[in-house]
Amino acid sequence: MTGLESRADMIVCQGVKKWFGDFQALRGIDMTVEEREVVVVLGPSGSGKSTLIRCINRLEVHQEGRIFVDGIELTNDLRNIEKIRSEVGMVFQQFNLFPHLTIMDNITLAPIWVRKKPRAEAEALAMELLERVGIPEQVDKYPGQLSGGQQQRVAIARALAMEPRVMLFDEPTSALDPEMIKEVLDVMKELARTGMTMIVVTHEMGFAREVADRIIFMESGEIVEEGTPEHFFTNPTEDRTKLFLSQIL
Amino acid sequence: MDEKREQLDWVAAAEVEGEKPPEVPPHGPVVWARENLFSSVGSGILTVAGLIVALGFFKGMLGYIFGADRKWDAVATNLRLYFTQAYPEDQYVRVWVAVGVAMALAGLSAAIWRANGRITGYKLGGGSFGLAGGLLTLLLLSPFSWRARLIYLLVALVFIGIGQYLRSVRPKLEVPALGVIVGTLAVLVGSLWVVPYGKHTFVDGQVQPPRPGTVAMTTKLPWTVMLLVMIVAYFVGKAVRDKVSPGLAKGLLSAGWMLLLPIDYFVILRDPALDYGQVFRVDVPIFLAFAVAGSAILWWLSSPHRGEIGRVVAGAMVIGAGVFWLAAAFGLSVRQIVRIDLVMLAVVALAAPTFAGEKAIRRKFIIGWVVILALVNYLAMMVNTPSTVDVPGSFPLGGFSLTLLVASATLMMSFPIGLILALGRTSKMPIFRLLSTTYIEVIRGVPLITILIFFKIILNLFLPDGMVLGNEMAAILGYSLFSAAYLAENVRGGLQSIRKGQYEAAAALGMSTPQTTSFIVLPQALRAVVPPLVSGVIATFKETSLLFIIGLFDFLRIGYVVVGGQTAFVGSQRENLLFVAFIYWIITFSISRSSVQLEKKLGLGER
Numbered sequence: 001m002t003g004l005e006s007r008a009d010m011i012v013c014q015g016v017k018k019w020f021g022d023f024q025a026l027r028g029i030d031m032t033v034e035e036r037e038v039v040v041v042l043g044p045s046g047s048g049k050s051t052l053i054r055c056i057n058r059l060e061v062h063q064e065g066r067i068f069v070d071g072i073e074l075t076n077d078l079r080n081i082e083k084i085r086s087e088v089g090m091v092f093q094q095f096n097l098f099p100h101l102t103i104m105d106n107i108t109l110a111p112i113w114v115r116k117k118p119r120a121e122a123e124a125l126a127m128e129l130l131e132r133v134g135i136p137e138q139v140d141k142y143p144g145q146l147s148g149g150q151q152q153r154v155a156i157a158r159a160l161a162m163e164p165r166v167m168l169f170d171e172p173t174s175a176l177d178p179e180m181i182k183e184v185l186d187v188m189k190e191l192a193r194t195g196m197t198m199i200v201v202t203h204e205m206g207f208a209r210e211v212a213d214r215i216i217f218m219e220s221g222e223i224v225e226e227g228t229p230e231h232f233f234t235n236p237t238e239d240r241t242k243l244f245l246s247q248i249l
Numbered sequence: 250m251d252e253k254r255e256q257l258d259w260v261a262a263a264e265v266e267g268e269k270p271p272e273v274p275p276h277g278p279v280v281w282a283r284e285n286l287f288s289s290v291g292s293g294i295l296t297v298a299g300l301i302v303a304l305g306f307f308k309g310m311l312g313y314i315f316g317a318d319r320k321w322d323a324v325a326t327n328l329r330l331y332f333t334q335a336y337p338e339d340q341y342v343r344v345w346v347a348v349g350v351a352m353a354l355a356g357l358s359a360a361i362w363r364a365n366g367r368i369t370g371y372k373l374g375g376g377s378f379g380l381a382g383g384l385l386t387l388l389l390l391s392p393f394s395w396r397a398r399l400i401y402l403l404v405a406l407v408f409i410g411i412g413q414y415l416r417s418v419r420p421k422l423e424v425p426a427l428g429v430i431v432g433t434l435a436v437l438v439g440s441l442w443v444v445p446y447g448k449h450t451f452v453d454g455q456v457q458p459p460r461p462g463t464v465a466m467t468t469k470l471p472w473t474v475m476l477l478v479m480i481v482a483y484f485v486g487k488a489v490r491d492k493v494s495p496g497l498a499k500g501l502l503s504a505g506w507m508l509l510l511p512i513d514y515f516v517i518l519r520d521p522a523l524d525y526g527q528v529f530r531v532d533v534p535i536f537l538a539f540a541v542a543g544s545a546i547l548w549w550l551s552s553p554h555r556g557e558i559g560r561v562v563a564g565a566m567v568i569g570a571g572v573f574w575l576a577a578a579f580g581l582s583v584r585q586i587v588r589i590d591l592v593m594l595a596v597v598a599l600a601a602p603t604f605a606g607e608k609a610i611r612r613k614f615i616i617g618w619v620v621i622l623a624l625v626n627y628l629a630m631m632v633n634t635p636s637t638v639d640v641p642g643s644f645p646l647g648g649f650s651l652t653l654l655v656a657s658a659t660l661m662m663s664f665p666i667g668l669i670l671a672l673g674r675t676s677k678m679p680i681f682r683l684l685s686t687t688y689i690e691v692i693r694g695v696p697l698i699t700i701l702i703f704f705k706i707i708l709n710l711f712l713p714d715g716m717v718l719g720n721e722m723a724a725i726l727g728y729s730l731f732s733a734a735y736l737a738e739n740v741r742g743g744l745q746s747i748r749k750g751q752y753e754a755a756a757a758l759g760m761s762t763p764q765t766t767s768f769i770v771l772p773q774a775l776r777a778v779v780p781p782l783v784s785g786v787i788a789t790f791k792e793t794s795l796l797f798i799i800g801l802f803d804f805l806r807i808g809y810v811v812v813g814g815q816t817a818f819v820g821s822q823r824e825n826l827l828f829v830a831f832i833y834w835i836i837t838f839s840i841s842r843s844s845v846q847l848e849k850k851l852g853l854g855e856r
Contacts, residue, residue, distance in 0.1 A: 059753050079557070086759030096754035100772050109768060110758035116553035118607040162758060 007034040007069075010197045011056060011168055016065035018051055018221075019107045026062065027202065027221040031168075036195045040208040040229075043218035044244060049201040052218070056199070057088045059062045070165060086114055089159030093171040095151045097158070103130070103151045104139045115162065115211035122161070129157035133187050149180030153187055160191075169200040205248065209233055217241050303742045304390070311391040314827070323821035324828045326449040326456055327812045328468075334647025334802055334811075335640050336518075343520060343638075345471045347513040349478050354505050356479040359427055360486025361498045368429055370422030374415030381408035430481065440484075441469035456817040461479050494792075503703065504620075510657050511628050518645055521634035528630070531584070536626045539590045544615045546594070550601035551611045559605075563598040570595035586629050590622065597621075643719035647802035649832065655725055655803070656790045662729035663789075667736030672766065674737065675744050685737070692734035697792060699729045701799050724796055732789050739781040743774030776851050783844035787837045794833075805829055 011033040015093040025048045033039050035187055041049045054060045056067060058081050067074045069084045085089040098106050107126040111117045117125075117139045130136040133153040136145075143151055152172055159167060169188065173181045184206050192198060192211045201210065208215055208229060215232040217240075236242050287293040313319070324331070333344055358364075384405035389399045415422065441464050448460040463469065490498060515521070546566075550559045570591040577583050597618055604614065638645045646654060673685030692700070704727030705720050712718060718726070747770050755765040775782075796803040802811070808825035812818060 055759055082759050085757060088757075089756075090757035091787070092750060092754065092757075094750050096750035098751065098754070098769055098773075100776065110760060112610075113604070113764050113768070114604065114759045114761075116606045118609065147738060233686060 007036060009033070010035045010037070010070060011076065011199070012066075012068040013052075013056075014064045014066045016052070016055060016057060016067060018048075018060060018062045018064075025221050026055070027223075028065065029131055029223060031216065031223065033197060033199060035165075035197055037213045038192045038196075038198045038200070038211055039214050039216060040212040041199065041201045041216045041218060042203075042205075042208060042244070043224075047218045048221040049218050050170050051221075053090075053199050056166075056168060057085050057090055059090075061134075069081055082114075086110075086162055087165050089164035090166045091152070091155050091159055091167065091169045092170045093174050095143070095148070095155045095175070099143050100248065102140055102142055103146075103154050106154060107161045110158070111161050125161055126157070129160050130154075132176055133157050134183070134188070139223055147180060148176045149183045152176065152180075152184045156184075156187055156191070156193055166197045166199070169198065169202065171201050171203070173204060203248070205233075217244065217245070270736075280428040307386065308390045311387065313394065315391045317325065317392070320818055320821040320824055322449060322459055323812055323815070323818035323824055325447070325459070326451065326818075327807075330648060330812060331804070331807055332649045334651070334807060336645060336650075337639055340520065340638055341467075343517050347477070347517045348471075348475055350513060350517070352475050353482040354502065354509060356482025357486040358502050358506075360483050361490050361495070361502055363426050363490075366426035367423040368426050369420065370415040370424070371420040373422075373424060373429070374420070376406045377412030377415065381412065384408065397838075427483075428835040431476075434476055438469075438472050440452065450479065456815070493819060505659070508624065510654070510661060514646075514654060515631040516626055518638070519631070519636040520638050521631050522637045523630075523634055523850060532586075532626065534632050535584070535590070536623065539594065539622055539626075540619050543590075543594045543597075543618055547598060547601055547615055547618055548611060550598055551605040551614050553605050553607065555602060555605065559602040563595070563601060566595040566680075568600045586626060589625065589629065591813055593622065593625065594618075600763075601763060642802075644721045648807040649804045651721065651796070651802060652790075652793045652804040654730065655721065655793050655796060658725045659728045659732055659789055659793075660786060662725070663732040663736050666729065666733035667740060668771070670733060670737035671740035671744060674741055689734045689737055692731055693738070697728070697731050697794050698798055700731050701795060705799050711846040720799065720801060724799065724801060728789075732785065736782070736785055739778050739785060740774060743776075743778035744779065746777045747773055779848055779851060782846075783841065787840055790837060790840070791833060804832070 009032050011031070013029050013031040016026050016029040017024065027048075029043075029048075030053055031052075041052065042151055043049050051060055055062045056069065062074075070087060072084060074080065074084060098109070101109065104123065104126055107129065108119065108122040111122040111125065112119055115122075117135055127136060127139065130139055133156055135150050135153055138146055138154070140152060143154065146154065156172075172188070173184050175186065179202070186206060188198075188200070188207070189211055200207075200212075210229075212229050214226060215239075216223055217232065217236075219240055225232070225236060225241045232241070233245070236245060286296040333341075336344060384401050386399040387393075388405070393401070443463065446464050447461055448462050448465055450457045450465060479544060547553070550563060552559075563779055570588075573581075573583075573591055574588050577585075577588050601614065605611070636645060644651070670685045673681040674689065676682055676685075701724055704723040708718060708723045708726065752765060753771070755769045760768070793803060794805040797806045797809070808829040809822060812825050813822040
């Protein structure tokens with residue numbers, strides 16, 4: 001799909017390095033994600049996939065290299081960070097909904113206080129998003145009353161309510177029971193079809209094959225191989241990729 | 250009710266009709282006793298031994314309390330002294346107005362918050378049995394006359410009858426809990442008019458021998474009015490609750506509860522002699538100036554388009570207010586209230602960019618500012634006006650009302666201070682962390698009584714010229730600073746229980762640290778520490794009895810020293826102490842009961 005039209009670079013990473021104490025989690029990542037592109041990051045656990053996308057909205061601070069989001073460089077400037085975070089939505093493995101707020105308040109809190117939207121407008125948008133993720137009837141419940149799959153769909157709606165330009169997914173289905181994975185993946189597929197720029201860290205190979213424009217394979221904090229799903233699943237070049245695929249497929 | 254609904258939801262979700270649980274035949278008392286009291290030889294022996302100990306204890310206790318040589322007249326005659334000490338008799342209606350305000354708030358709150366708990370007939374029957382059991386214990390173990398025993402027996406039989414009827418005929422009956430509470434109160438108040446408790450009075454400082462009959466009119470009439478005020482307030486609340494927005498009504502009532510203490514004390518009980526010329530020449534213009542200019546500045550600052558310049562202006566205002574405060578300390582002549590207003594405006598201005606938003610939010614923000622400004626200025630004016638209530642000493646109240654006042658003022662002041670300390674100790678900024686940690690560790694290392702004595706002796710030396718704080722105020726201040734340290738540690742426990750994911754989710758949504766703290770972290774942290782906070786409240790209430798040691802006329806001193814020292818009641822100290830202990834117990838027990846309710850309610854959203 002790439003190359004047919006010229007699209008703006010949404011996320012650019014240049015030589016990003018990150019250490020936790022003495023342990024090097026990222027060993028110089030160079031990566032570019034274009035507008036409306038869906039990138040799936042694969043790799044064994046501990047390979048730095050989550051760390052990479054957490055660096056993109058500064059939940060982790062990279063120590064070397066540069067990261068640009070929509071042309072703005074991530075620096076220690078608090079204003080930049082808050083601006084970038086409100087442009088970048090994130091969905092977590094553990095959902096991280098706010099347990100003391102209703103579903104409606106979970107979704108509208110940030111639009112009202114960060115985006116400064118009128119409450120009525122924020123609530124209308126929240127209802128629209130809940131329709132989209134298929135659970136409008138749960139709007140007045142608390143997160144604890146919902147199933148895991150429903151909670152994750154609310155978390156997606158909450159991130160979308162900020163009208164982000166990029167969505168980051170950090171293993172969104174890993175904490176779910178098998179029968180609930182599909183409902184979340186379906187929402188993500190629909191989101192991809194609408195042209196959202198997405199970076200997805202996942203172990204769902206079916207999803208990667210079907211939805212991804214590009215697959216990035218990471219191991220030990222490095223990008224080992226990247227390419228289209230077709231190339232990646234049928235004709236990988238690197239030995240480490242072949243080993244990984246043989247273990248999980 | 251909610252549990253039931255949840256279960257139904259769950260069944261609906263499963264979409265399976267399961268089998269019904271097996272019917273359990275109702276347990277008779279014999280079965281219950283065999284299962285719980287005599288399940289084995291060992292437990293049977295323990296049950297019997299325990300019963301003997303309990304019987305012996307209660308017999309001794311009741312024999313003491315109702316013994317012929319107990320001087321309960323000392324308590325009965327001195328009730329007014331116990332509760333308000335020397336508050337002048339001709340002004341006493343003020344005390345009832347102060348209580349009445351609280352009663353009205355209680356009635357309104359019950360209506361607005363829709364207190365709709367229900368008690369089943371089965372439970373009510375159990376309560377009735379309990380009462381009957383208590384009465385039977387009383388009449389069996391106490392040294393009563395046979396006539397009194399007969400009356401008690403008849404009443405107990407009535408309760409047993411009611412209990413039996415409710416349990417076997419109407420177990421599914423549902424009565425509103427509110428009705429039961431008000432009904433009980435009505436019976437108690439009604440009994441004042443009917444039951445011959447006896448008349449105990451002072452005339453010109455002389456104790457009169459107790460006369461038979463119902464209690465004095467000055468007791469039964471006000472209490473009846475209080476009950477009626479509460480009931481009328483409830484129905485008023487019920488009538489208006491559907492016509493006003495629930496958010497507004499709840500907000501106003503919460504503000505009312507917060508203001509109850511200062512309004513009751515400074516405005517109603519102290520009866521300040523206002524100089525209206527001064528009020529209209531100085532106080533009102535100062536308020537208007539700050540209201541208008543402050544609103545304009547805040548409106549400008551809270552615009553969502555203001556951006557960085559807003560924070561700079563707010564920061565400059567904080568520095569300005571601080572400089573102004575210092576300048577006043579070094580001799581710039583300016584009214585205290587101007588300095589206070591300026592600091593308040595600066596703090597609110599600092600919050601404005603964080604909580605900026607669209608028009609509705611900005612309007613609320615401005616209204617909040619004007620309301621708070623009005624209250625602070627009004628109260629400051631009242632505080633600075635001399636009291637016209639003529640009492641010995643500097644403080645119009647003593648006894649139970651002083652205890653209650655000190656406890657509530659301490660709780661209200663220590664809560665915000667404790668919150669700030671807890672946030673400071675967990676903050677990322679080293680200077681705040683250092684200050685809070687030092688404060689908490691120093692205060693927690695010093696006994697409360699030391700702090701109270703210290704504040705009593707030292708505080709006035711630190712105050713600006715011409716300002717004198719009474720011992721009572723000094724005690725409140727010292728006690729607040731003391732409890733704040735403990736409260737901070739409790740809240741810190743709650744803050745640490747918040748999972749990292751909550752912070753990350755808030756950060757990922759672009760929320761700033763103050764927003765995350767006020768909307769995400771604090772609400773959850775406070776919920777998590779309700780049990781230790783309630784223990785703190787109970788401890789604070791009970792430990793006000795230390796005021797006794799620094800010479801204040803608190804509840805304990807009135808009972809032990811004042812009433813015990815009256816020539817008419819020489820040797821009544823034991824009775825007085827028992828009474829004091831009983832009242833302390835009633836209050837703390839009700840606090841701990843209501844906290845159970847609170848925990849249940851707050852647990853609702855969690856699960």
